[in-house]
Amino acid sequence: MSNHANRGVIYQGNGTVKVDAIPFPELAIGNRRCDHGVILKVVTTNICGSDQHMVRGRTTAPSGLVLGHEITGQVIECGRDVEFIKVGDLVSVPFNIACGRCRNCKEGKTGICLNVNPARPGAAYGYVDMGGWVGGQADYVMVPYADFNLLKFPDADQALEKIQDLTLLSDILPTGFHGCITAGVGPGSTVYIAGAGPVGLAAAASAHLLGAACVIVGDMVEDRLNQARSFGCETIDLTQEGDMQDKIEAILGDREVDAFVDCVGFEAHACGCNHHQESPAVVLNSAMQMTRAGGQIGIPGLYVTEDPGATDEAAKQGSLSMRFGLGWAKSHSFHTGQCPVMKYHRQLMQAILFDKIDIAKAVNVQMISLDQAPQGYADFDGGAAKKFVIDPHKMVS
Numbered sequence: 001m002s003n004h005a006n007r008g009v010i011y012q013g014n015g016t017v018k019v020d021a022i023p024f025p026e027l028a029i030g031n032r033r034c035d036h037g038v039i040l041k042v043v044t045t046n047i048c049g050s051d052q053h054m055v056r057g058r059t060t061a062p063s064g065l066v067l068g069h070e071i072t073g074q075v076i077e078c079g080r081d082v083e084f085i086k087v088g089d090l091v092s093v094p095f096n097i098a099c100g101r102c103r104n105c106k107e108g109k110t111g112i113c114l115n116v117n118p119a120r121p122g123a124a125y126g127y128v129d130m131g132g133w134v135g136g137q138a139d140y141v142m143v144p145y146a147d148f149n150l151l152k153f154p155d156a157d158q159a160l161e162k163i164q165d166l167t168l169l170s171d172i173l174p175t176g177f178h179g180c181i182t183a184g185v186g187p188g189s190t191v192y193i194a195g196a197g198p199v200g201l202a203a204a205a206s207a208h209l210l211g212a213a214c215v216i217v218g219d220m221v222e223d224r225l226n227q228a229r230s231f232g233c234e235t236i237d238l239t240q241e242g243d244m245q246d247k248i249e250a251i252l253g254d255r256e257v258d259a260f261v262d263c264v265g266f267e268a269h270a271c272g273c274n275h276h277q278e279s280p281a282v283v284l285n286s287a288m289q290m291t292r293a294g295g296q297i298g299i300p301g302l303y304v305t306e307d308p309g310a311t312d313e314a315a316k317q318g319s320l321s322m323r324f325g326l327g328w329a330k331s332h333s334f335h336t337g338q339c340p341v342m343k344y345h346r347q348l349m350q351a352i353l354f355d356k357i358d359i360a361k362a363v364n365v366q367m368i369s370l371d372q373a374p375q376g377y378a379d380f381d382g383g384a385a386k387k388f389v390i391d392p393h394k395m396v397s
Contacts, residue, residue, distance in 0.1 A: 007392075008066040008138035009373045014057035017374050022066055025134065025142035027079045035081040038146040040073030043090065043160075044167040045136045047376050047388040049197045050265075050302050054128055055377055058267060058309040061128035068137025069095040069125040070170040072163065074156075076140075084147045090159050091150040092169040092349070093143055094341035097123040097133060100148030111338035116144075122338055129305075137373060139392045151345050158353065164360035164367070165352045167389050168202065173348050173359050175300045175339040176202030176263070180210055182335030183259035183298035187211030192248065192257045192290055194283045196224035196235075198363045198387040199300060200263035204233050205362040207261075209351060216251055218244075220275055223385035231362050241272040244286055256292040265301030266315075278311050281320035288327040296333040303336070363387040369394065 008022040027034045045068050054061040071093040075085055085091065097117075098110035104121065105113050112121035117131035126135015134141065143149060151169065153159035159166055176199050185191050189212045193203050196219035207215045208231070217228040218236040225235040234251050236244075245255040262283045270279040287297045303318065310316040327334065351357045366386040368376050376388035 004140060006139045007370060008135065009068060009370070011054060011061055011063060011065045011067055013063045015055065017055060017067065017377055019370055019373060022134070022138060025140050027077070027142060029144065033079075034142065034144050035079035036146060037079045037142055037144040038075050038082055038085060038150070039077040039140060039142050040071065040091070040093070041076050041140055042071060042073045042136055042138060042392045044072045044163055045138070045390045045392065046070035046167060046170070046172070047137070047373065047380055047390070048171060049199060049380070050127070052377070052381055053267065053302060053304070056309065056381070058307055059128045059304055060306050060308065065126060065128070066135040066138060067126045068135035069127055070167070070172070071125065071136035071141060071143075072167045072170060073136075073141065078146070082146050085150055085152065089150075090153045090156040092153070092166060092345060093125075093136065094149055094151070094345060095124050095171045096338060096341055097125065097131065097144065098149060098342070099145050105148075108340060108343055110340045110342050124338075137370070137390060139370070149342070151342075151349065153349070162352060164365045164389065165358070166349065168359050168363065168365075168387070169341075169345045169349055169352075171339075171341065172199050172202045172363065172387070173206070174341045174344040175199050176204070177206040177209075177344050177348060178339035179203045179261040179263060179298035179300035180206045180259070181298070182296065183261050184296035185210045185212050185259045188213045189258045190214045190252055190254070191216065191259045191261065193217045193261045193263055194286070195219060195263035195301065196221070196228045196385075197263065201227060201363045202359060203261045203263050203300070204228055205231060205357055205359055208232065209357050214252060216248065216257070220269065221383040221385065224383065227364055227385040231358075238271045239275045244271070244290060248290060256290055256295070258292055258295055260287040260291045260295065260297045262287060262297065262299045262301040266303045266307060266318075280310065280315050281322050284320065285323050288323060288330065288332060291330070291332060293330040295330075296335065297327075299334060299336045300339060365389050367391055
């Protein structure tokens with residue numbers, strides 16, 4: 001297979017990515033064979049908001065890193081120990097890399113596998129501190145522990161017809177859904193979702209799928225708020241002055257919501273006239289203020305242990321100024337960490353295939369080619385209300 005050419009999207013340093021030749025993947029982890037792995041021809045791979053944190057220089061990501069953890073592909077080679085996945089299968093790849101053997105994997109906590117990253121629990125493709133795995137914004141990629149990790153689509157032709165939706169199963173749809181589940185969203189819930197980027201929009205669509213009565217989305221970009229309104233969300237423009245609870249009350253007749261989902265993370269900005277200023281704990285503090293006593297707060301938004309671009313020394317080490325006593329007094333539950341994609345992706349695949357959720361429309365998928373990826377990063381960073389999906393093997397106008 002190694003006679004195939006391979007290219008990938010490579011992080012060059014602060015603000016810069018480029019598409020260049022990279023080695024064709026091998027069934028190997030370092031110097032040892034990976035007989036439980038497969039090689040995929042990438043069908044679609046997505047640009048994620050968390051990729052932007054690295055490209056902005058807000059992490060310790062090294063230059064030369066091949067980016068991309070949202071992968072859908074076709075199997076072209078299997079290791080000898082792969083039993084149930086076959087060459088030709090069209091599959092979704094959870095962004096979490098999980099061994100299926102450790103205590104956490106056996107408990108369903110695949111986002112914090114103990115065996116795939118020597119530095120800490122949890123690993124992902126093409127991401128800083130996540131084990132050094134080669135990313136999937138490329139023509140071809142190697143996936144380990146294939147029988148455990150991969151979700152095979154039952155009908156490849158049907159899947160290709162819905163590929164703009166199904167490509168979102170690798171990360172943002174399960175992540176948004178997980179944010180809602182951990183926030184306790186259910187039939188009749190009132191929900192506030194902080195951030196109308198792709199994960200926030202996926203969370204909003206998930207809240208509707210779960211039966212929420214009212215979904216309110218807050219953001220600072222009007223195009224993103226328009227996108228949220230396009231599928232039935234209420235919205236709050238966070239660049240406008242005013243108390244957040246007053247704004248919630250104007251929509252609900254109540255000053256608090258049942259469930260709060262933070263889809264912003266550590267690069268959060270203050271609201272109103274200070275919206276140009278970073279305030280990394282503002283969403284977490286708003287969550288405690290705006291969520292009813294006994295409510296739950298889901299935090300799929302990314303928070304890092306090191307942020308070299310932070311505006312204060314404490315935040316550079318991931319230390320944020322939170323009014324935690326308020327959350328304690330209101331008996332809030334906080335749910336953090338990477339989404340365990342495998343907990344949800346099969347059910348969400350079924351919801352897509354049976355037309356229960358129109359997720360590509362909700363997040364405004366735009367297909368681009370691999371060569372267009374650097375422009376996609378620039379547009380995404382500029383606040384485009386789109387989810388950029390890369391088709392590596394086809395030029396897209």
